[in-house]
Amino acid sequence: MNEVRVTGDGSTTLFSHTFGEHYHSVFGALTESKTVFIENGLQFLHKDPVTVFEIGLGTGLNAYLTCLNAQQNKRSVSYYAIEKFPLEIPVLSLLNYQVLLATEEADKRIFSAMHEAEWGKPVDITSSFSLFKIRADLCSFHPEFNYDVVYFDAFAPDRQPEMWTKEIFRDLYHMLNPGGILTTYCVKGDIKRNLKEAGFRIEKLPGPPGKREMLRASKDENQHPLVPR
Numbered sequence: 001m002n003e004v005r006v007t008g009d010g011s012t013t014l015f016s017h018t019f020g021e022h023y024h025s026v027f028g029a030l031t032e033s034k035t036v037f038i039e040n041g042l043q044f045l046h047k048d049p050v051t052v053f054e055i056g057l058g059t060g061l062n063a064y065l066t067c068l069n070a071q072q073n074k075r076s077v078s079y080y081a082i083e084k085f086p087l088e089i090p091v092l093s094l095l096n097y098q099v100l101l102a103t104e105e106a107d108k109r110i111f112s113a114m115h116e117a118e119w120g121k122p123v124d125i126t127s128s129f130s131l132f133k134i135r136a137d138l139c140s141f142h143p144e145f146n147y148d149v150v151y152f153d154a155f156a157p158d159r160q161p162e163m164w165t166k167e168i169f170r171d172l173y174h175m176l177n178p179g180g181i182l183t184t185y186c187v188k189g190d191i192k193r194n195l196k197e198a199g200f201r202i203e204k205l206p207g208p209p210g211k212r213e214m215l216r217a218s219k220d221e222n223q224h225p226l227v228p229r
C-alpha cells in the first residue's frame with residue numbers, strides 16, 4: 001500500500017508501507033530527482049543521442065524530468081526503466097508533478113502517456129524521447145542493451161540490500177558504454193566498495209537538501225562494454 005505525502009519543496013512523493021520507505025527524499029522529491037539524476041547524471045554527459053537506464057521507475061518522476069529536459073535541449077533520449085511493482089494509475093494521478101512541471105497541456109499529457117505505455121517494447125512518448133518499460137526483478141535481470149547513464153534509484157540498502165550488490169553493479173557496469181556513468185543518492189561505505197569492486201571509479205558530489213553528499217560512478221573511456229546478445 002502507498003500513501004501520498006508532500007515533501008519539503010512542495011512536490012509529492014509516496015510512502016510505501018511494504019518497504020517502510022519513501023519513494024523520494026522527504027526534504028524535496030523534485031529537488032532530489034533534479035540534483036541526483038538530471039543535473040549530475042543526464043546533463044553531465046553531453047552525448048546525443050543518449051541512452052538512460054533507470055533502476056526503479058516508480059512514480060516516473062525521473063523519466064518525466066528526463067523527457068522534458070530532452071525536449072527543452074533538443075536532445076534525443078532512449079529511456080529504459082525496470083520496475084517489479086508498477087504503481088496503479090489512481091495513485092499516480094494523486095501526484096503533483098504535472099502541475100509543478102508542465103506549462104503546456106501537451107507536457108501534462110506526457111506523464112500519463114508514460115504510465116499508459118505498453119511494457120516490454122519501445123514507445124515514442126515525444127519526438128525526442130522513447131520509453132522502454134521493463135517489468136522484471138532487477139535481482140534476476142541481465143541487461144541485453146547498452147546505455148550511457150544509469151539512474152540507480154532503488155529503495156535504500158538497509159531496506160533492500162539485495163538491490164545494491166557487487167554482482168548487480170558488475171552487470172550494470174558490463175553493459176555501460178565507455179565514459180558512461182551511474183548516479184545515486186546513496187553514499188554508504190559498503191555501497192561505494194561494491195561499486196568500486198564492480199569496476200567503477202567513484203566521486204562524491206554535493207547532495208540535494210537534507211543529504212550532504214551523493215555519488216557519481218564512472219566507467220573509463222577505454223573500457224568497452226559487452227555487446228548485446
Ligand SMILES: C[S@@+](CC[C@H](N)C(=O)[O-])C[C@H]1O[C@@H](n2cnc3c(N)ncnc32)[C@H](O)[C@@H]1O
Binds near residue numbers: 024
Ligand atoms: C526509491 S523507489 C523509485 C523511485 C522512482 N525512481 C521515482 O522517481 O518514483 C524504488 C523503486 O524500485 C522498485 N523496486 C523494488 N524492488 C525491485 C526489484 N527487485 N526490481 C525492480 N524494481 C524494484 C520499487 O517498486 C520502486 O518503484
